Amino acid sequence: MHELLPLAISFDFFNGADFWVGVGVLAGIYTVLTLGLQLNVGFTGIQNFGQIGFAAIGAYVMALLVSDADWSFWLAIPVAIGFAVCVAVVLGVITLRLRADFFAIATIAFSEIVRYIAQNARGLTHGNQGVQDYVATWRSFSRDVRHDVLDGIGMGGVEFNQMPLLIVTWIAALLLLLLLRHLTKSPWGRVLRAIREDEDAARAMGKNTLRFKLQSLGIAAAVGAFAGILLALQTPNVAPDNYLPLYTFIGYAVLILGGLTSWWGVAVGALIVQFVLEATRLIDFGLTESQTSSMRFIIVGLVIILLVAFRPQGVFGKREEMVLGD
Amino acid sequence: MTDPTPDEAPIATAELPDAIPRVGPTPAAGDLPPGAGGAVLLQVTDVVKHFRGIRAVDGATFAVREGTVTSLIGPNGAGKSSLFNAVTGFYPPDRGAVTFAGRSIFRKPPYAVARAGIARTFQLTRALTAMPVIDNMLLAAPHQRGESLAGALFPFGTRAREKQLREQALELLALFRLDTKADDYAGTLSGGQRKLLEFARALMTEPRMVLLDEPMAGVNPTLGRELMAYMQRLRTERGMTFLFVEHDLEAVMANSDQVVVMAQGRVIADGTPDEVRRDQRVIDAYLGGAGG
Amino acid sequence: MSEVVATAGAPVADVDEDRRLRDRPLLITAAVLVAVSLALVLGEGLHAWGQASVNGLVSGSYVALGAVGLTLVYGTLKLTNFAHGDMLTFGAYAALLGKVTLGLPFVVAVAFGMLVSAVLGLLFELGMWRPMRRKGAGAFQLMLMSLGLAFVLRYGIQFVAGTENKNYGIDTTAVVTILDLRLARVELVVMIVGVVLILATAIILARTTLGRQMRALSDNSSLAETTGIDTGRIVSVTWLFAAGVAGLAGVLAAMAANSFTPEFGFRLLLSLFAAVILGGIGNAYGALVGGLLIGLVQEWSTLLVDANWKIAIGFSVLIIMLIVRPQGIFGTAGRV
Structure with missing residues (x-):
């Protein structure tokens, strides 16, 4: 133990550039994924636990359209997102009338069904092998950005391989964040918040609450599908194990950390959680690899428990708008 | 935080705000x-x-x-x-x-x-306790284009309606002596005030x-x-x-x-x-x- | 809404209609089971159906036992406990610890695993759930905390035991043949023990005072309070019972699979929820029956589609049930 602290940090920031860029990309992807959760959970009060299922749908539809149907990558993206929205609407019509806890369970089941389809409908999805042949367009785009833009600022090297993805991810994340923030400040957002608080009161005021909830879920699905596509560019492999319910749950950790109803909190929460999950790889605790990885998730679990118990509004949430606790 | 006391201007005799439209065939006196x-x-x-x-x-x-x-x-x-x-x-x-x-x-x-x-x-x-009093009121108003996704995305033209509704809401709130609380969260209101808010909110829907x-x-x-x-x-x-x-x-x-x-x-x-x-x-x- | 309370005491009770509403789904369920069985016997043969059914009873027995605690905790505390699956894992690993590290005979090790799980369940209640309820925490808040607890449990187990596959070192090659149905001896043991335990659980719930009080509290907590049950004590007992039986279910599941990792309980969680919802959330007997049904449905599905789909089929049953009859087979409409 005595030699743990001073020697613990064994990374060198500059040599580890590719690593840190990777962490940044994942944090950006988590921001996008969790923006959808924020809209659902923080602003509409619908407990969507199937967010990773939408990411899976987005990634698979995009990847399969490009690799197996020879579609253009750029065209496949909106189609994949649109498909995820359609699935969300169908899912929502079926499940949004359920009680909150049943809806939560039903959405986890949905995301697991998506994953099992990805795993088992091998003829369509290539099973556990996953899909790989969809990155060519992105690679050439990424290479162009590196040569034309990043080279000039000394970031053209191999270690900055994912730099274009980092930039695209975070620009998209920030634009989406601002867009959703704009939307939720509107009268539309006001109705969502009313539904979160008391759906019956909103209905008594003439609001077709199902319609608003469907819109909320549909937007979350679109954002989730986009996150899935970004993840597909990061890995770059679309395989069932990238879409475990675990990742939705990590999204919830991000959400709670940043604070329900705080849009900026999503980005900050994603950065912190990714840092805890990834940066701890570089710290030598004198543990086995399995123990280190376990410890990361134990920390995430403890953070969730302690925040929900003692600071349910999260780091940035407003106490008055506390969604948790009655 | 306390209920309005009787010595404040009673609601019953205050001027009815124009915010409340005439909805029915009012019988003229003696008719x-x-x-x-x-x-x-x-x-x-x-x-x-x-x-x-x-x-x-x-x-x-x-x-x-x-x-x-x-x-x-x-x-x-x-x-x-x-x-x-x-x-x-x-x-x-x-x-x-x-x-x-x-x-x-x-x-x-x-x-x-x-x-x-x-x-x-x-x-x-x-x-709706986690929303400001004024939002409780605005929410209840009908015909809000800003409540559609398109209107939320492109709020041009919805702002005028919002402003008009806000005035209407403040007028009603004033009647119920809640206008000073307009920007407070409804959760800070007393039980009696919440009852008044609910009544005012019902009127915001322009009911018959x-x-x-x-x-x-x-x-x-x-x-x-x-x-x-x-x-x-x-x-x-x-x-x-x-x-x-x-x-x-x-x-x-x-x-x-x-x-x-x-x-x-x-x-x-x-x-x-x-x-x-x-x-x-x-x-x-x-x-x-x-x-x- | 408060309305249900207001009208519950209405003297205008239409008892016949009530009975009819409640009995019909049971009949329908039975009819569907018989029809599906007949179709499978005719289409796939008696032997294939029998084999699948036996396999279904094996997995159904541990799903049922896992689900009964989940449903009781939900009914009593309105807690959707995402950590319940990991309690199964905990039981399995605790038994492993008993057998391998402490060198206990297997049966004693299983009892040890069950006991340790029960105590852990109680500790969570006393250290976490009860204080949170006192603070007036909402259902969603508790649900999220159970999510965090699930992480801590699962990865705590992984921290100690590692990610490698474990087993109890039981001879799994031995096969028993009854009525021409082949079954690993372990599976037979799991099935027999599982069914016996299900019956024992049902008897405990039906016949003992504590069991009746647990069900009463799970069914209607305000009613139980007004009838003077010591709710704090019953809640503690419910946790001991739920966690203990979950630990046992975990051992059975681990035995049947013969190889387990710290994730297995969590992977079972949705099947447990399926059983709970099938039987009507909060209904202990419902969960037992629901568990067996989920096991049967999953195994029967392997007669028609690739076995890889069986888990997804279980989840589909869950979603279909939520659409068609969210109150479950035994539930009444008013509760949902």
């Missing part, structure tokens, strides 16, 4: 006997509602004329609130017919009933008819009297129609043009306060029933 009302606005016919095999509403029939105040009374468990919820679509009725202004609202979802012109309050106040579920419950007597007086003025000056469930029989008898009495899921009497007071079935229901 009609007070409370006679206009045509039938709400017609409830043979409505049945089961809960887990229990007939909460067992074939209720009554009518409410436009521009009148009607109250719905009966012992606990008589089915008053169930009927309320059946009419407003919260518990879709199993059988029967409900028409409002000549159109069927039978088994229509609550939002459609609200849009047809029926506003309601709840037995336990449903103020307001259904009040126990408006006097949990309100201090002064405030309760004021609410009743205010209701009377909205009826006489704006032609608004009211139906309310209430246990305070004194308030019911003093304020209603018509009293509908329910027991065991059925309407057992229907008439003016005087008629109902003398009705033997009503006396039996109250004395021999589950207790009032």
